[in-house]
Every structure is written in structure tokens, then in C-alpha cells.
Amino acid sequence: MKPYTNAKQPKVSVIIPIFNERKTIASVIIEAYNVHKHVEVIVVSNGTTDGSLQIARNMGAKVIAFDHLLGHDVGRSIGARAAQGSILLFTDGDIVIPAKQMKPLIAAVEQGVDVALNGYSGPVKCKKVHKVVLAKHSLNYLLMRPDLKGASMTAIPHALSRNAVEAIGFEALSVPPKAQAIAIQKGLRVKALKVINVGSKNPLRRKTRPNDPIGKMIVGDHIEAIHWVLTHSAN
Amino acid sequence: MGNRKKQNTVPASIKWRKWGFNQGLADAYNDKSVAIDKHDLLFHVNRLWVLRLQSSGMPKHLLSPYYAAARGYIQGYYRAGIIPQEDFMLIPTNKTVGVIISMQMDEKLAYKQLIQLAKLPLHQIICIVSGSNEQLTQVIRQSSAIAQIYNNEPHIPESSRTVGARLAKSDILLFLDGKSVVPAKKLLPYLMEITNGADIVLNDNGLKAQVKPFYQRNMLEVTNEFINYCLGRPELGSSSLEETPHAMTRSACELINPSNLVVPSQAYMMAMLRGLDIRLVRTNYAKIKVKDSQIPPFNRELHDQMEALRLLIQARGNRLQFEDILRMREYAKESI
Numbered sequence: 424m425k426p427y428t429n430a431k432q433p434k435v436s437v438i439i440p441i442f443n444e445r446k447t448i449a450s451v452i453i454e455a456y457n458v459h460k461h462v463e464v465i466v467v468s469n470g471t472t473d474g475s476l477q478i479a480r481n482m483g484a485k486v487i488a489f490d491h492l493l494g495h496d497v498g499r500s501i502g503a504r505a506a507q508g509s510i511l512l513f514t515d516g517d518i519v520i521p522a523k524q525m526k527p528l529i530a531a532v533e534q535g536v537d538v539a540l541n542g543y544s545g546p547v548k549c550k551k552v553h554k555v556v557l558a559k560h561s562l563n564y565l566l567m568r569p570d571l572k573g574a575s576m577t578a579i580p581h582a583l584s585r586n587a588v589e590a591i592g593f594e595a596l597s598v599p600p601k602a603q604a605i606a607i608q609k610g611l612r613v614k615a616l617k618v619i620n621v622g623s624k625n626p627l628r629r630k631t632r633p634n635d636p637i638g639k640m641i642v643g644d645h646i647e648a649i650h651w652v653l654t655h656s657a658n
Numbered sequence: 659m660g661n662r663k664k665q666n667t668v669p670a671s672i673k674w675r676k677w678g679f680n681q682g683l684a685d686a687y688n689d690k691s692v693a694i695d696k697h698d699l700l701f702h703v704n705r706l707w708v709l710r711l712q713s714s715g716m717p718k719h720l721l722s723p724y725y726a727a728a729r730g731y732i733q734g735y736y737r738a739g740i741i742p743q744e745d746f747m748l749i750p751t752n753k754t755v756g757v758i759i760s761m762q763m764d765e766k767l768a769y770k771q772l773i774q775l776a777k778l779p780l781h782q783i784i785c786i787v788s789g790s791n792e793q794l795t796q797v798i799r800q801s802s803a804i805a806q807i808y809n810n811e812p813h814i815p816e817s818s819r820t821v822g823a824r825l826a827k828s829d830i831l832l833f834l835d836g837k838s839v840v841p842a843k844k845l846l847p848y849l850m851e852i853t854n855g856a857d858i859v860l861n862d863n864g865l866k867a868q869v870k871p872f873y874q875r876n877m878l879e880v881t882n883e884f885i886n887y888c889l890g891r892p893e894l895g896s897s898s899l900e901e902t903p904h905a906m907t908r909s910a911c912e913l914i915n916p917s918n919l920v921v922p923s924q925a926y927m928m929a930m931l932r933g934l935d936i937r938l939v940r941t942n943y944a945k946i947k948v949k950d951s952q953i954p955p956f957n958r959e960l961h962d963q964m965e966a967l968r969l970l971i972q973a974r975g976n977r978l979q980f981e982d983i984l985r986m987r988e989y990a991k992e993s994i
Contacts, residue, residue: 493989494982495984496985497985500989500990501989548871548873549871550868550869550871557872557883557884558884560872560884561881561883561884565960565964565967567957567960569877572873593990594987594990598982598985636983637984639979639981640980642888643978643980643981643982644982646971646977646980647976649971653964653967653968653971
């Protein structure tokens with residue numbers, strides 16, 4: 424018998440993109456089921472081959488599987504489209520964040536926030552920051568949201584209201600900075616909450632290679648976000 | 659061995675000062691027979707100096723030998739009794755240099771700045787005064803023989819750059835904002851860098867932000883840094899055309915078009931996209947003091963930066979050089 428089942432009429436949908444996360448997936452799913460009473464867990468697999476898919480199925484999660492890599496954050500669009508809840512919580516399969524830390528994000532959305540972000544800004548006490556940290560801060564500043572500092576939809580966990588998902592559109596969720604820019608531009612309530620430190624386990628920093636293709640891609644996402652704003656602003 | 663040690667103990671600056679002194683003295687004795695118009699004296703001496711400089715073999719990118727040799731030259735020339743004062747600053751070029759200053763209300767600052775500028779062989783000094791301020795105008799007239807005064811209203815500080823650049827006829831333009839007094843000596847490195855081939859020379863305030871931890875930087879420091887990173891010029895730090903002093907050649911100014919100087923971040927972006935040689939000034943000041951940066955609203959500046967990014971994106975694509983080759987975006991589309 425499966426330890427968990429997805430609620431028939433879920434209030435919260437937890438979306439977990441995975442790629443070969445056998446070591447962490449079970450714990451991630453357990454925490455996901457504990458964020459709310461009425462919850463569904465949606466696992467989107469990106470060419471997983473290590474059996475983590477089976478673990479997710481056995482635990483009761485809804486699994487959407489692709490036999491090849493989709494690339495960064497495309498799983499978010501796919502998972503969001505399948506979600507039924509009025510609150511969507513996005514996290515990752517490779518990092519276990521206790522349910523207790525994710526609950527405030529859901530509570531914020533229940534209280535009217537549209538985009539509840541992890542307040543984590545990345546390592547900023549140094550003089551030379553990573554280019555992604557620079558890009559995240561710059562985007563928020565350029566959109567006149569200094570209060571958000573480096574908080575970003577690129578980082579997990581974050582929660583969206585159904586209203587936000589509809590305003591942003593499923594497709595843009597694959598390019599998180601663009602989704603964030605759309606949310607801010609459309610006047611949604613975007614708020615950075617308490618810091619959930621994902622730095623030490625941040626896949627970006629763990630998987631950094633010499634020419635850092637993922638870092639550059641994320642900077643490009645921010646430019647794409649700025650481009651969206653420039654082409655969609657009244658002025 | 660002993661000989662070598664002895665050589666090392668003589669600082670290069672003393673060597674260059676001596677060299678300059680001898681050249682200055684020699685030139686002055688050559689000049690004794692020639693009647694020189696007093697007004698033209700400084701320019702005359704500077705022309706002789708540039709000739710000496712060009713054949714000196716002095717390293718072109720170092721400041722301290724230049725300062726030492728120029729100082730020595732003036733002292734040598736002065737020794738011969740032709741020039742009445744010792745504190746002239748020789749510039750490393752025969753090109754004409756014009757200064758454009760946006761004058762604030764403060765007469766004391768204006769006076770002090772003009773006294774500094776009088777030490778340099780300048781072709782033009784263009785003072786842009788906000789509104790009509792009789793007292794300030796008077797002070798400017800009394801402090802400088804060559805200052806030209808123009809009124810500009812309504813006053814946006816940067817609009818005086820456009821007004822000044824349109825009026826300027828010099829080969830090299832130096833921009834000052836009149837908010838603080840810049841010593842004449844501090845302007846020399848800008849002229850040196852232009853002489854070495856730069857089109858635009860920015861001050862190094864943009865590096866001051868880099869001395870602070872990231873979280874202490876203000877919004878503009880961060881967004882400027884981001885723009886420079888996107889331009890592939892991370893070594894420029896938070897530099898931009900916002901800050902003065904900065905210098906540009908006349909041709910660079912015309913290429914950007916003086917009318918664009920009123921929006922510094924756009925002028926900066928245009929200069930970059932035109933492929934102009936933009937450098938930071940080299941200063942001797944190893945230790946940079948960091949002031950706490952104020953946090954004004956910056957709304958106008960941030961808006962201007964978005965417009966500058968629009969130019970960049972139009973020129974280089976909506977992701978610039980940061981392509982997305984990893985995502986299979988068709989799977990994110992509604993139809994699937």
C-alpha cells in the first residue's frame with residue numbers, strides 16, 4: 424500500500440522536477456506531503472534512469488515522465504499545467520527542505536500574496552559575487568523592487584497563487600526570471616519571505632564547471648526578462 | 659653588486675625630475691632671445707615640453723615619472739626667470755583641451771575650481787550656470803580669463819553636458835560637475851589616457867563600489883556592474899558616464915552626438931555599441947576610501963538604464979551572448 428495519496432480536490436500542488444535523485448527523492452516527497460492537509464504531489468521526471476521514478480510512484484505521487492532531458496525548469500511548466508491546487512509550491516528533487524520551512528510560503532499565498540519567494544539572496548557578503556547573484560539583484564532593482572534584493576523564482580522553494588499562474592502563463596514558468604518580471608510588471612503581489620538557506624545545497628554552485636554554461640544561461644534568462652518588460656511596458 | 663644596489667636606491671621619480679629640470683632649463687635658455695607673448699607663454703612651454711616628452715622614452719602608462727618630470731621641467735624653466743609662477747601643470751599633448759563645467763550655486767567652489775584650472779594650458783573653459791546668477795557669473799569672470807559663461811534652464815545637471823559639448827571646439831573634452839573641486843593634477847591622468855589612444859576615459863569611482871561587500875552597494879552600483887558584465891567589460895566595475903570627471907575626444911563626442919549626453923547611461927551604451935575605446939583613468943591612489951553610499955530613489959537613473967538595455971538588446975539579441983541551448987522549450991508550450 425502506498426504511504427500517501429494525492430488529495431482529490433487539492434488545495435496545494437507541490438511540483439517537484441527530478442533528474443536521478445534516488446538519494447533524496449523519498450525525503451523530498453515526505454516533506455511535500457506534510458506542507459498542507461489537502462495536497463497533491465506532482466513529480467516531473469527529466470530522463471531519470473536511476474529508479475527514483477519508481478520510488479516516487481510507490482509513495483503515491485503523480486508522476487509525469489519524459490525519457491530525455493527537458494532542460495532547466497521546463498518541468499515546472501509541465502507540472503504546473505497538471506496541477507489542480509489553488510496554490511502551487513515549487514521545489515526540487517535534489518534538496519530536502521523541511522515542510523515546516525515551506526509552510527510560511529503557502530500561508531503567505533493564503534493571505535493574498537501572489538508570488539511568495541524564498542528570501543535567500545545568495546552569498547552577498549563577498550566583494551566579487553557570482554554573476555547570477557548580480558543578475559538577480561539587478562533585475563529586481565531595474566523593476567524598482569529593491570525590497571526583493573536577490574530573491575528570485577530561479578531559486579526554490581517558492582509558491583504561486585492560481586491567479587499568478589494564470590497571469591504569468593504556464594510557458595513562462597520555464598524561464599523563472601521572466602516569470603518573475605511578468606508578475607511584477609502585471610502588478611501581482613510579489614513578496615520575499617524568510618530566508619531558507621539553500622546555498623550549501625544549491626545545484627548551481629555544486630555543478631559549476633569551468634565555463635559555467637548554466638550560470639550564463641541564467642544570466643540570459645534575466646536579459647530575456649528585461650526584454651519582456653521593455654516590449655510590454657506602456658512607456 | 660654594489661653598483662646595482664646603488665642604482666636601486668635612486669627612485670625613478672627623482673631621476674625623471676632631474677631629467678625634466680635639465681630639459682626645462684635648456685629650453686628656457688634657448689627661449690631667452692625670443693619674445694613670447696605672455697598670454698601664449700604656457701602654451702608655448704607646453705609645446706616645448708611635449709617635444710621633449712616624445713623623445714624621452716618615458717613609459718607612457720605610468721603617472722609618477724610624468725608628474726616628476728613635468729614638475730622638474732617647470733622648475734628648470736622657471737629657474738631661467740621667464741615664467742612668473744611655478745605651479746603650472748604641463749599636459750602630455752598638443753591637442754587642445756576644453757573643460758565643460760556645470761556650475762552649481764556655490765561661488766566658493768567655482769572660484770577654487772577655476773584657480774585649479776588656471777594651472778593648465780586649456781583652450782576653453784565652458785561654464786554652464788543654472789538660471790541667471792549674477793554673483794556666480796561675476797566670480798567666474800574674475801577667476802578666469804578664458805571662461806565662457808552660458809545660462810541653462812531649467813536645470814538638469816546632465817543637460818549642461820549637452821549644452822557644453824555643443825559649444826566646445828577643443829579636441830579633447832573634460833567634463834566636471836562643479837559639486838566638488840578637482841585638483842588640476844587629478845585631471846592629467848585623463849589626458850594621458852586619451853593621448854595613449856582612448857576615446858573615452860572614465861573616472862575610477864566605479865571601482866570604489868567593488869571594495870565594499872556586495873550587499874552594501876547601492877542600486878545603481880549594482881545595475882551598472884550588471885550592464886558592464888553584459889557588455890563583456892566586468893573589469894570596469896560599476897563605472898558609467900554618470901560620474902565626473904570624465905574625458906572624451908571630440909570625435910567620440912560627435913559619434914555619440916552631444917544631444918545624447920543628457921542621458922548618461924544611454925550615451926555610455928551608444929559609445930560601447932559603437933566600439934569606442936573606453937578606459938578607466940589610472941590613478942596613483944592605491945588606497946581607495948569608501949564612503950557610505952546614499953540611497954536616493956534613483957528612479958530616473960534606473961529608467962534610463964532600462965532604455966540603455968533596450969539599445970543593447972536591439973543590437974545583440976534578446977539574450978545577448980547568453981544563449982539557452984539546454985532547454986527544450988517546445989515542451990513548455992500550451993499545445994503539449
